[in-house]
Amino acid sequence: MDKISPCLWFNGEAEAAMNFYLSVFKRSRCTNILRWGEGGHGVPGSVLLATFELEGQTFSALNGGPQYQFTPAISLFVNCDDQAEVDEVWGKLVAAGGQPVQCGWITDHFGVSWQIVPRQAMALMDDPDPARAARVFQAMMPMIKLDLADLQRAYDGG
Incomplete structure (x- = not known):
């Protein structure tokens, strides 16, 4: 344990x-x-x-x-290996009544908050080039479910 x-x-x-x-x-x-x-x-x-x-x-x-309820003040962060895993986990949470929020966040039907994030997204935002990292962050902010291809395009400047 x-x-x-x-x-x-x-x-x-x-x-x-x-x-x-x-x-x-x-x-x-x-x-x-x-x-x-x-x-x-x-x-x-x-x-x-x-x-x-x-x-x-x-x-x-x-x-x-x-006595107590869940709040988004604490969430469970899921590091997904690729977009397929993001899509799979996200899809299962939504299919069961989960409510998408923003930036990869979703609240499941029990009230627990999750962050469903492709590992590569974190690496892109951690780039030593502040302009690249900023483009990725700006692309991510309006997203609901994170899209790794769109984040990669932002990183590449496209």
Whole structure:
């Protein structure tokens, strides 16, 4: 288990959220489900805490109740290997009711914010030539889903 891993707080949807995330990412698996027993705060047998891995990162999904909601103040950053992976992950999130935002951000139907970004985009924006990096950043700002070919054209000056 990772020394530090995110725990996502849900209101009765922890197992559904975990199962959805497992369906989105190829390298994923459930590692443990802790269920409420008799005398606990939840319905006996319902999920208290689900632990799972997405692409090697450990997550926990806690059914903590209605006290807290997700905000975009924290998001899950997905480094995609290419445009095909961006399209695949984005498509799965949207198909399940996710709401596209801007600059590669999308909020899934559970309220969790994601950033779906091709790795190459970060390299283009980190170019030592400030003019190239600025062109890429300016091209990215109005995008909803990031388009690596358009970012590359901006980088190349076209």
